[in-house]
Amino acid sequence: MEINTETKYCQTCGIPLDIDYTNLRADHNEEYCDYCLKNGVKLYDFSMDYLIYLWGLFPEEYYKEVGIKHTSSELREIMSKRLPEIKRWKQKINTAHIQYELVIRVQEYINCHLFDDLDSEKLSQVAGMSKYHFRRLFKAVCGDSLGDYIRRLRLEYIAFKLISTDVSVPELLCQINYQNKHTLSRAFKRYFNCSIPEFRKRHSTACPEGINPIRVELSIEKVPDIRIACLKLERTHNVSYSFSLLWKQLLQFSESYELLQKGCKYLSLTLDYPFITAEEQSRFMVGVTLPQSFETPKGFGIYEIPAGEYAIFRFKGLYHELNRVYRYIYLDWLSASDYTLREPFTFETYINTPNKTPASELITNIYIPVMKKDV
Template identity: 75%
Template sequence: MQTDTETKYCQTCGIPLDIDYNNLGTNISMEYCDYCLKHGVKGYDFSMDYLIYLWGLFPEEYYKEVGISYTSSEIRDIMSRRLPEIKRWKQKINTAHVLYELVVRIQEYINRHLFDELSLDTLSQTAGISKYHFRRVFKTVCGENIGLYIQRLRLEYIAFKLISTDISVTELLYQINYQNKHTLSRAFKSYFNCTIPEFRKLHLNACSEGKHPVQIVPRIEKVLPIRIACLKLEWTEHISHDFSVLWKQILHLSESCDLQSNNCQYISLTLDCPLISSEKQSRFMVGITVPASFCVPNGFFTYETEAGEYAVFPFKGLYHELNRVYRYIYLDWLPSSGYTLREPFTFETYLNTPKKTPVSELRTDIYIPIVRKNK
C-alpha cells in the first residue's frame, strides 16, 4: 500500500491522525480518532461550533496528542477553518445551508404577515415541505417551536410599539387587528411579568435623556438592494462564542477572496428589536457584501436587503455602546421624526474593523428601514 503523504484529520474533532499506512490493521479507523470512535460507536455528538469552543478551552489536549502548542485563540482559528472542510461537518454545513435559507424565507413571510392567520398548513406550504418536516426543521434551526415563535414575535412587536410610540392600547389593537384585549393582557403579563401600563412606564423611565445622552442626526437615503454572503446565528447557549466563530469565518472568506479590495463591507442584520428581545432569543445574520457575480461558497448563503428608504445613523465608538444608540433611535428620534418603521430588518455596516483601528475610532452605520407617516 502506498503511503498517503497528505495530513489526515479525524472526521469529527479535526485532530491529525497518526496512521502508519504500511502497517494498517483491520481495527484501525482511517477516518476517526480513538476518542471520537470507540468500537464503531461515536463518543459524543457536539455541534461544530461547540467543538471549536472546547478546543479553545483545552489547547493543551491538542499539544498532548500532536506535539504542537497553540494558544486558545490560535487553535480556535485553526479549527474554524479546518472543521468545515472535513467529512462530517461539510455534509452538515451543506444541509444547514439549505435549511437556513428555507427558515429565513419563512421568517420573512411571518414578519410580513405577523398578525394574519399563520396556520401550520400555510407555513409548510410556503416552505414547500410537509407539516411534520417543517415543524422539525424550524425547531432545529430556531430552537423554539413555530407556535411559540409567532406568539413571541407578536408580543415583542406590541411591546416595541408601546415604548416607541404614544399610541393607546385600544388603537394599537385596532391597527394590528388583535381581537381580544383581555387575551392580550394575560399573554403580555405572562411573557413580560408585568402589565402593559407597567411595562410602558418602566421602559420610558429607564430610557430618559439624562441616562442616555446620545444625539445623532441621521441622513435619509434611498438604498438599493444589497447582496450579502452571510451566516446566521439563532438560539444558542454560547452566544458570545458562536458570534465570534461566525465572524472569523466571514473574515476568512473576505481575506481568501480579497473582497475588501472590491469595496465590500462587513455587515450584520438584526432580526429582532434589541430593546425587547432577550439576548438568548435574539437572531442575527453576519456577513459581507458581495457583487452579483460572486459565487458564494458552501456553508454560506446569500441574502438581499430590501430596497427603500432608510434612516442612516453614523456612529463612532465602541461596539458595546451601540445599544445606547438604538435606545436613542427608537425612543427619542423615531417618535418625533415623522417616520414609522418598515418591515425589513435593521442592519449595520462596519466602515473599519478592530483589527486595524483603535476601538474608540470604530465607525458603524446603522440602517433603519422607514416610511413617512400618513398625515
C-alpha cells in the same frame, strides 16, 4: 485551507488518528477516536462551532494526545479550517444548508403574515415537506417549537410597537387582529414578567435629561437597493464567539477578493428587535456589499436590502455602546420626530474596523427604515 490528505482525522472532533493511542488498540475505529466513539456508539453530538469553542478551552488536552502545543486561539483557528474539510462535517454542512434554507423560507413567510392564521399544515406546505418532518426540522434549526416561535415574534412585535409609538392597546389590537385585550395582557405578562403599562413606563425614555446623553449625527436619505453576500448566525451555545467566527470568515473572503479596495462595505443586519429580543434568540446576518455581476461565493447567501428612505445615525465609539444608541433612537428620537418606521428591521455599516482603529474611534452608521408620519 485543505487538510493534510496523508493524515486521518477523527470525523467528529478532528484530532489526528495517526497517533499512538489510537493505534495501540486492535479494535480501534479508522474514522473516530476513542473519545468520540465507544462500542459503536457516538458519544457526542455537538455543533461544529461549539466543538471549535471547546477545543479553545482545552489546548492542553490536544497537546497531551498529539504532542503539539498551540494557544487557544491558534487551536480554534486550526479547527475552524480543519473540521469543514472532514467528510462527516462536509455532509452535515451540506444537509444543514438545505434544511436551513427551507426554514428561512418559512420564517420569511411568517414575517410577512405574522398575525394571519398560521398552522403547521400551512407552513409545512411552504417548506414543501410533511407536517411531522417540518415540525421536527423547525425545532432543530430554531430551538423553539413552531407555536412558541410564532408566539414570541408576535409578542415582541407588540412590545416594540408599544414603546416606539403612542398607539393605544385597543388601536393596536385592531391593527394586528389579536384575539382580545385580556388574552394579550395574560400572554404579555407571562412572557415579559410585567404588565403592558409597566413595560411602557420602563421603556419611556432612553436618556433621562443630563445623564450621559447619546451623541450621533443624523441624516435622512433615500438609499438604493443594496446587494450583499451574507452569512447567517444560527442559534448557538455561544453567540459572541459564533458571531466572531462569522466575521472572521467574512473578512477572509473580503480580503481574498480585495472588496474594500473596490468600494465595498461591511455591514450587519438584525431581523429582530433591539433590546427586546434576547441575544440568544436574535437572528443576525453579517455581510459585505458586492460589485455588479459578482458571482455568489460558495457558502454565502445573497440578501437584497430594499431601497427606500432611511434615517442614518452615525455613531463614533465602542461597539458595546450601540445598544444605548438603539434605545435612544427608538425611545427618544422616533417619538419626537416627524417619522415612523416602515419596518422594524435595521442594518449597520462599518466605516472602519477594529483591527486597524482604536475602539473609541470606531464609526458605525445605523440605518433605520422610516417614512413621514401622516399629518
